Amino acid sequence: MDAVIPSPARHTVVAGGGDLPVAGPWRIHAPDGRLATVAGAVRALLEPHLGERLLPSGADDVAADADLALTLDLDLASPAPHRTPVGVSPQGLPEPMDESYRLTVADRGITCRAATPEGVFRAATTAVQLLTASAAGLAYQELTDAPHYAWRGLMVDPARGYLTPGELRRLVDLAALYKLNVLHLHLTDNEGWRLHVPSVPRLTACGNNGTAGEFYTTDDYRDLQRYAAERFVTVVPEIDLPGHCAALREAVPGLPAAPAPEGLADRFPFVPPLDLADPATHDIVAAILADVCRLTSGPYVHIGGDEAVGMTAESFALAIRELRALVEASGKRPLAWQESSRAGVTEDTVVQFWVDVAMMDLPDTEEELSHRPELLRAGLTLGLIKAMKTFFAPADHDVARVVEGGGRVLLSPQSHLYLDRAYATDVTPPDQTATAARLGFPTYRPRGVRHAAAWDPASHAIPDARIAGIEATLFGESVEGLDDATTLLLPRLASVAETAWTGRTPAWPDHRARLARHARIWQDRGLAYLASTEVPWP
Template structure:
């Protein structure tokens, strides 16, 4: 039936049949299923034109002859059971999340037009039917994430909400919002208004990689108000997606330093002259380690926690050059005061401070694998991006890990070696390459205790070379669909044993769903002319990816 991601099991009766939806088909919710039922009624009602009203007692439809959603605590929390037969449709979930993922499967079974926002050629509601089938399903990983980098190139709120829907349609359940970086600060902080007044925009942007020496000389900016972010969080929660904010410290912080120069290493550089960074790449201007800077970010995070209820808060911790700290009398005094060995331990001290601060408020810190350097904070989790090595070490030490190695699931990387690829970056990662990505490397598959600490996996969409949502679509899809199957489905652990041909056949069907959703994905035979960026220099890596 070309479901994607593939379910754990699917069974059809020997005699094929279908349950037809009509203007009289009821859609009803048992206690606890009301929210998902309302979502399903709205989505399918818009696409089909059918009212799908609740069953009314005594009309003969309340005993299962329509579509009925219910909870079943015998199922896994995110698991579901979908049964379609001549009597109707029964969808049971272990929780509201399980029901929601089952509802997404039901939607797929109706065909690509079920993803449209208005009926096509079916004004009377006829022609909609679900095949007789029983689907039993549950995800492999609890964290099935996607990072959207809205700091390098801002995405308006409407585009973020659209991506929440796209994640949910693929049974992905974490939206990691990269909200701050050298090139932009995107979250309103009431206590520190200059973060958005100054830090949310830059006067120009690099076009392509720095060796091309091109600038667009066009101001770029934008930020989300706190109410915007509350709306995004609530919208996502209704679709079983958790929004994890990232406030990057102590590196990748020039936008904040431009707004508040006292945050930088002002005993080394004239931080008052710094502006929001206009280039890409690693930046030497990092936060200082003074008490006032700790208090500043505690105040920032206090407001962030009021907006985002997620258990995890991402604090970056990556790509923090130490040169300014080595030259800073203030930083060296801190190293001596705290009895630290070097600047690596100074960064660890900085991160551990906020690990304790978050833990005291019932939250957990997660950061990029550089936070392992100098000693990992006790309660911190690791996003393993520099290959598998950091994730393996963290898991073996008892720390939770989200596997997102750049060689495999950085979807800003190019999909082919063709010169037509727009701003070619990183490794060649084809649709098949992503489908054969395995989050658990052999070292962890042989260690059951460590493997339990791999709580999930994530694909990252870094936006230095993606300046609008059309470019994000091109890089994300269809590879994000392959990643979704890796994160959800019980695929063979050995990548070579996976049925890519079967996936590719299902992907042909899925492209019609993406068309209906308005996704401007990369065609199988290469980019459309308007998706190319001729003459814009990228940063290709021709090495063979590890793993």
């Protein structure tokens, strides 16, 4: 049975063709010098699974039972590359990247062919899955595939749940194995500032906004980007402004608050957003973003723009326009959460859709609230819930504004793609009950793996041409290390990756059977996961 996730567009088993043993030893064969870096990345991905069954680099004179051949073949160029990738043309517009590939299993091994190094690498990640998830031999077969969406991302949140550079590299590998190609780093928030900014070193001074030493040096950041690029993953940094700025305010005290709506002052606890009309604030933010853009090798810098509680609409729109302009002045493209659409939309605008009032799934009555133990435990009252609904009511119009303005939407709906959602108790195995109980954002209704897998991009009624891509998110309020992060991500991240690559919801009976065979992949890599009772694990 094919165990590949995402499932390929076309898969043909050669009738009567025989089986290829997987025991090895295996040799990576990449004679084309243009694939030297790809071969190195593929070797690193395979080593945890094959171990001594993988011959060392340069052992061409040692007998091998099978080759993993990496081949560039320009005849396989896709005639219609997918839309809205992370690459940018000289005009600043999206430029298609061809990730299509063909993989063949035959008597001498596995051959990965594509017109580009990206495509060869995507084929090789399929080969890694085949070799790892298959207990016996591989039937002679051919797979051909290409992605539906170009932006296939994972956001993690070291601002709240710090992950070491080494742990981030392991997440890059996980993303690459499932053909995700963006790692979005939520680097700043009220709880911490995790990227050293040379022009404002106070932001990561020892003891400031978090545990001393828990931040990324400029070398850490550059090294992570190089590592990710070798796996065709683009790192997108997020500097979340003008709200979520407590860490910045602690490091740079005295910055004035943005103008607040009449009657809001002192009604609710919130950190005052920044006023980008203030010269001192503008200068600090300009220096920060100039450094972040300079340190970032990819084309995008995320400016945040969400939940700016406590500022007027006019002040918020001014702040977003200034943040966009500062990023653009440094030669990068700004990306922001959906609220940023309220500052205007052009054809170059990309916003990240995460919420509307309906998907917040909040009760309307005391009776309904009494049946939501997670909300009661979090201390939510009906009055606070009504205030939240009022604040988020404008979100119901953000997507339509982007579509009408000719912009694009990056889909990250809280309802299904926020993987910091707790697992439902009825799908949690007994030996993981305690772990599952402490993980996840406290006010989200707990769900199972099937819930994430059932999400359909078409359910939001956004024209497909207006969808930039898909990104799963993992905010870090409950994350205390890599094991926590991967327990929340797995198995659900594989399901999101399936939809991001294929553009459609996977058929659950087939998908759950595929998921079951991926437990071995995660175990080989030392990654914790939630063994949901929805999946028939071996």
